[in-house]
Every structure is written in C-alpha cells, then in structure tokens.
Amino acid sequence: MPFLTRDVLTAGDLSRTAQPEIPAGDGVRLRPWRSGDARAVHQAFQDPVMHRWHLRAADSEEEVRGWIDDWHRDWRAERGAQFAVVDEASDALLGRVALRDIVPADGTAEIAYWTVAAARGRGVAARAADALAHWALDEIGFQRIELTHSVANEASCRVATRTRFTLEGTKRAAGLHADGWHDMHLHARVRGD
Template sequence: MTDDRHVARSLTPLHGEGLRLCAWDADSDTEAADYLRGLLDPEFVRWNTPLTPIEDLDGARASLLRKAEEAAKGTGASYRITDESDGTTLGHIGVDGIDHVFRRARVGYWVLPEARGRGVATRALRLASHWAHTELALHRLELGHALGHEASCAIAEKCGFRYEGTLRGAMFEAARHDTFRAAHLHARLATDPE
C-alpha cells in the first residue's frame, strides 16, 4: 500500500489569481481543524450531505486520508485553497470521480465563511478546471449543486460550466439520507472557449 501522506504532499500545487491550491495535510492540526470547520459550517450543511458524517478531528483526518488514497489511485484530487501571499486556508476544491477512460470527472468546492464574497470559489474553480483539462487531459468536467443554490449556480456559469438541466431526486436533502432533492447539472468541456 502507498504511503498516503507522501501522495498528498506530491499533489501538484496550483498557483494563480492570488491563490495557491495545495494538498491537505491530515497530520496538521490546523489544516484538519480548518477542514472540519468547513464541513460543519451551516451553509455547507444546508447544501451538502456527505455520505459519511464528519463531526470531529478524527473524522476529518480520516476523510483527508481517504482523499489522499484517491489521489494515489488517480481517481481524485483534493486541494486546500489558500491565500497565495500568507497561506491562510480559504476553502476546498476537489476533482473527484476521475474516469480516465471517458476522460471526465466531477468538481466541487466550499469556502470558509470569512473568505466568502471575494471570488475565491470562482478563482479556484478556474485554476482546478484548467489543470484538469490540461494536465489530466480530461474532456468533461461536471458540477452539480442543489436546486436553489444560486451562489453555486453563478460560480459555475462564470467559469464556463454551462447549465445542462435539472436532475430530479439526484441529491440527498440537507442532513438526511432518506429524502432526495433536485440538482442542477453544469458541465464544461475541454473544447469550450475560455
């Protein structure tokens, strides 16, 4: 088995637009706490329902180690969004479910409350999308969000992720695994204009 911590550290950092995207370090108390804080944020909880609830630092570390395993397998890349000048954690962006045969993946992101309203998610999505299309040679990136999440819809459209439709019953309701809600599907192709 691969040493997950080594893989996480070897994830290619991405720079631009005042941001640095780098691997999360599950051994860092500060980073694990930032990750947990993002997942427990009421706005995150309102729009997302993780399959495995994460409620404490141990759960956050376990989640980060699973993400490092996905990076080792080439099926995912989870980045900590930081301020390029001072390294402050601003949020998270992931390229998940990477399918190298069909050259597609899903993208998702969240931003800590104190970093909202500054274009962080938009800038991070542009960086991660460019990386996925060029370095990973992925053709299609999909982005889904709960119906009604207007901020996420606007970010997707600013970054060239075209709205493709509404998927009925495609996501769990907030904080539930027994009820479903509709989601918007957006996608960006490598051949779409910048």
C-alpha cells in the same frame, strides 16, 4: 472484441507525479492537503451553510484527518484529486476544490467545492474551480468535467456560470440533502471551452 477508441487518460497520468500546487490568481492557491489542515476543516464544517449544501458532518478533527488520509489515497489510486484552497501569502484555509468520480478511460470527473464563511462573496470558489478545470482539461487531458448543485443553491450556480460550466439541464430529484430530495442543475465544461 477490441474497442474502436482509446482511453482518454491512462493509468499513471495523475499519480505518476506528486500532486501539484496550482495558482488560482488574486492571492489564491490550490495545494495538496496536510494533516495540519484538520482543525481548519473541522471548524469550517461547524458552519450551518455547510450543513445545508453538503452531505457530510465533521464530528472531530480526528475524523477529518481520516478524510485527508483518504484524499491522499484517492490521488494515488486516481479516483480523486482533492485540493486545499489557501491564501497564497498566509496559507490560511479558504476552502476546498476537488475532482471526484474520476473515470480515466472516459476522461471525465465531477468538480466539487466549498469555501469557509470568511472567504464567501470574494470569488474564491470561482477562481479555484476555474484553475482546477483548466489544469484538468488543458494540462492533464480530461475531456469533460461536470458540476452539479441543488437548483436552490444560487451561489453555486453563479460559480458555475462564472467559470464557463455550461448549464446542460436539470436532473429531477437527483440529490438527497438533509432536508430531502433536490432537483440538481447539471453544468459541464469540456476541453476546448
């Protein structure tokens, strides 16, 4: 039985080209991850704030190099698009922004981000999330990008609001963190927002 609609994205819409570098403004740039970033990522994951809001720990630089390899494979398989968020002048790591859970046929993905401690409070996460959402929706052709965060994570809610991700509701007990189940805000940005 044929479908009455077409796929939003087709195979190769992401992977047929090299992962791009994306300017995010005010001295911030998104770029593909490099193996040499492992030390900075490992250091970022030693921060207790990362343990509060993220599900992974980084036990070694070698483990992080494995993540970076996985992120490159995810790009080629069109499952994810992981970017290092860096200072444009020095290339110092400021954070990470990613599209994950990509469903090409539906043109949907979830955006995720974090920043290193020294970059917090400077709008880095908002600039990175806005740049990635613009690229995904307006240049690649995604239809919908979702953003979820614990209702207790007020900083992440501010990022969502600043980047025009509309709050659509609360998913009760939907996110398991180290301290237990959290209600999660669901925000989304769609093409044309």
